[in-house]
Amino acid sequence: PGRVDSVCAHMAPRTPLVMLAGLLLTAANMIPLTDESMLEFTRHMTESSSKPAFLMYVPEDCETEACKMMNMFWKMAGTEMPGLVWLIDCKETNTQELCEVARGQIAGGLTIEHGPQIMHWEEEGWKPYRGPRKPEGLLEVMRAAYLAYGLAQGGSEQAEAGVEAETASFVKLIKQLDADGPPDVREMAELAAYGMAKENAATKELAATLAERSFAMHDDLEMRRSSAYSQLAFGVFVLRWEVEDYPRGRAALLVALEGSPHNVCMRLQLATLINRFPDSEEESDLVIARYNDGMDEVLQMGELDVANVTNTSGLHAYNLCLFSTFYHSFYYNADFRECTSKHFRVATKAFPLLLKPPSLPIPPAAADAPRVCGRRLRLGIASGxxxxASHPVPSDFGGMLDRLPRDVWEVVYIFFDDLAEGTRYFDSRGSDEHHIFTRLEDGWVKRTRDGVLRLNLDVLLYLDLTMSELGHQVAMMRLAPVTAVSHGHPVSSGIHRDALDYYVSWAAAELAPEQAETHYTEQLALLPAHTMHQYYESRIAPNGASAVDGQPFRQLTRADFSAPAGPRWYVCMQKPFKFTPAFDRMLAAVHARDPEGVILLHEIQHKGKHGVSVHNKEIYINRLRRAGVDLSRVGFVQQQPHHRLMALYSLADVVLDSYHAGGCTTTREALEVGALVVTLPAKYLGSRWSAAYYTIMGVTDLVASDVDNYAEIATHMALDPQVRDEMRGRILDNVHKLFKQDAAVQAWSTLLQRLPAPLTDGCAEGEVSPLPAPHPAPEEDQKKKKKKKRNWTQRDRTLLGGLTWQGN
Structure with missing residues (x-):
């Protein structure tokens, strides 16, 4: 029918159960796999590896709400997509042998009692699934795979035709609505709600735009303040936020709050929204002002009940309601310490479970802890x-950590594997202990904290605390006598010093200590300024190729890159979220001084994805135009393989360091090929890496003093080939000072020994402290279940692929 009746009357909050009910589309049933059929199925997949498949292990003790919901979702998905979705239920008697093998091996040694484990078939075998784990996102991935491989009944062409027909039908409904005269809010909301319930992205976009039309109308206050309308607006917010449309997303969230004024989760989301691409410097200041005001309002509220509002248990709502502090580090007019401290205070107010004592005793701070004499110090290295291995954080710290003296340090690696993706990082570090903690069911923070406490660490160093939600939550309680975080992400954690003692930074990249220490909630501990702070390996192999992908790059020319015509290239391949409005003025100044200069910038991609973010790019293009940049002389370059990136640096006349947040790894790579990196340091750590490298090299000519000086240096170097070549020679003569510096390892070891000095002071000669008594393992890990054994052959284990891919 062409009319939608009373849709809003049925717009109850979309719980996962309601969403899952929509999967019951066919009469087919998913056939669970067993000990015997799993091997046959894997052999079949090996012979026809072009077909996708998703497999989930359900643990025997699947009793939590989250586990039961995931089990239900999986069975319904298997009903909709037979042949794609498979299940192994470890409660069944005919799966016990397979589950026993899986229990000790899946996902890098995680036991499957931690929650359902999802595997994805890749060409070489079963691998831990690395995509979205929430049902909505996972379903989208599955459906895309189902269509792509033509598994759906009728084939992908029929399915695509159905999608187009649905969109055309919805367009007709909108036209009919408008043809009957100006629609009121209720009519528009009813039709928008109908469209938003569709899975088709085109229909959802049309519905969201229709809903936004209704947001601008204020003639039906009763409707506007209804919970159903609030739910519609919240759906629009989610859709807009997923494509990083901050203004429209925020507007929709404000409408949602009108109908749900006491929804604490929505208030937290509104307070912690940070725009990746603000429209101007004025909007940048407004975003932070809104953040501070919103957080202050939440802190002044009474007791919060977030879990009840979101119908969740435990800390699942944390990841839904609180946005990360990651993007704060690109708002340089903000007070980092104040912003991150408020985030911590709001988090612990809204989620008091974060401060609930773990099962095991919390260690005292170093001054009150038992002395450690005559043995190595146990050093925990934690990261998400x-x-x-190529991630910037382990790449930055890895050389130093591998070389820390093991006669002083007993290194224990801790991986916060939020999505149970698994890792091979520790394969080459077999002599060091490592532990993996994941976030798979209620109680993950308590489980992880107990696990870390059982390690009896003397010092716990977090390499980063904004990259992992699990790590950030776990660190809110002291888990070792000495705790510290470092510059994996160059911003304070905001966590109070009762839990986190130190922020380890590099004096060469900080302001004077008395100024720099005001940037951190932690006590600032500085590595010395006169030497490198990390042990870096060259990114160029001995044969001159890229050390990352092994491909040569010296043979590439400018003809191998798409760029506007012009004799001089100014290149900035920093991630686009570092392109602040202040940087726009600097690019305009370069263009003004060099009328023929071409600026090449990193393409504006979707967050965590390839392809162009149309909304953000439109904002950025308009910003550049307003700043005075000649857009005919600007080229956008997609993310490049490493060897092509190195070639681009070598072909540039000048490499422009972004502002305010500059380069670190990218700067070293550019300097290795002799590129001239022009930089302007600001007050915070993230803007000062390039200047620090130049200080170590003894080449500071390219460090600007202000915006005008930045453009002056850049264009002077580009326009004068003789000066440019002389500078390139000086860089190549001195860049070796950044690499393979054993002094950096010694500096770290000395600093890390200084931090726990209260633990080792006063030890008598020959005194040896006993090792701490091991804490008992969790009760569930002590249970020994008697099961019939099977002699699994090596061929069987190889066929199971992902179950042994870690080599455990």
Whole structure:
């Protein structure tokens, strides 16, 4: 029918159960796999690896709400997409042998009692699934795979035709609504709610735009303040936020709050919204002002009940309601310490479970802890970024950590594997202990904290605390006598010193200590300024190729890159979220001084994705135009393989360091090929890496004093080939000072020994402290279940692929 009746009357909050009910689309049933059929199925997949498949292990003790919901979702998804979605239920008797093998091996040694484990078939075998884990996101991934491989009944062409027909039908409904005269809010909301319930992205976009039309109308206050209308507005907010449309997302969230004024989760989301691409410097200041005002309002509220509002248990709502502090570090007019401190205070107010004592005793601070004499210090190295060895955080710290003297330090790696992605980072670090903690069911923070406490660490160093939600939550309580965080992300954690003692930074990249210490809630501990702060390996292999991807790059020319015509290239391949409005003026000044200069910038991609973010790019283009940049002389370059990136640096006349947040790894890479990196340091750590490297090299000519000086240096170097070549030679003569510096390792070891000095002071000669008594393992880990054994052959284990890919 062409009319939608009383849709809003049925717009109850979309719980996961309501969403899952929509999956019951066919009469087919998913057939669970067993000990025997799993091997046959894997052999079949090996022979036809082009087909996708998703497999989930359900643990025997699947009793939590989250686990039961995931189990229900999986079975319904298997009903909709037979042949794609498979299940192993460890409660069944015919899966016990397979589950016993999986229990000790899946996802890097995680036991499957921690929650359902999802595997994805790749060409070489089963691998831990690395995509979205929330049902909505996972379902989207599954459906895309189902269509892409033509598994759906009728084939992908029929499915695509159905999508187009649905969109056309919805367009007709909108036209009919408008043809009957000016629609009122209720009519528009009813039709918008109908469209928002569709899975088709085109229909959802049309529905969201229709809903936004209704937001601008204020003639039906009763409707506007209804919970159903609030739910519609919240759906629009989610849709806009997923494509990083901050203004429209925030506007929709404000409408949602009109109908749900006491929804604490929405208030937290509104308070912690940070725009990746503010429209101007004035809007940048407004975003932070809104953040501070919103957080202050929440802090002044009475007791909060976030879990009840969101119908969740435990800390699941934390990840839904609180946005990260990651993007604060690109708002340089903000007070980092104040912003991150408020985030911590709001988090612990809204989620008191974060401060609930763990099962095991909390260690005292170093001054009150038992002395450690005559043995190595146990040093925990914690991060949420060990999933990929090439990630900037392990790449930055890895050389130093590998070389810390093991006669002084007993190194224990801790990986906060938020999504159970697994890792091979520790394969080459077999002599060091490592532990992996994941976020798979209620109680993950308590489970992880107990696990870390059982390690009896003397010092716990977090390499980063904004990259991992699990890590950030876990660190809000002291887990070792000495705790510290470092510059994996160059901003304070905001956590109070009862839990986190130190922020370890590099004096060469900070302001004077008395100024720099005001940037951190932690006590600032500085590595010395006269030497490098990390042990870096060259990014160029001995044969001259890229050391990252092994490909040569010296043969590439400007003809290998798409760029506007012009004799001089100014290149900035920093991530686009570092392109602040203040940087726009600097680019305009370069263009003004060099009328033929071409500026090449990193393409404006979706967050965490390839492809162009149309909304953000439109904002950025308009910003550049307003700043006075000649857009005909600007080129956008997609993310490049490493060897092509190195070639681009070598072909540039000048490399422009972004402002306010500048380069670190990217600067070193550019300097290695002799590129001239022009930089302007600001007050915070993230803007000062390039200047610090130049200080170590003894080449400071390219460090600007202000915006005008930045453009003057850049264009002078580009326009004068002789000066440019002389500078390139000086850079190449001195860049070796940044690499393979053993003094950096010694500096770290000395600093890390100084921080726990109260633990070791006063030890008598020959005194040896006993090792701490080990804490008992969790009760569930002590249970020994008697099961029939099977002699699994090596062939069987190889076929199971992902179950042994870690080599455990």
């Amino acid at each position: 970024c060990f999933g990929v």
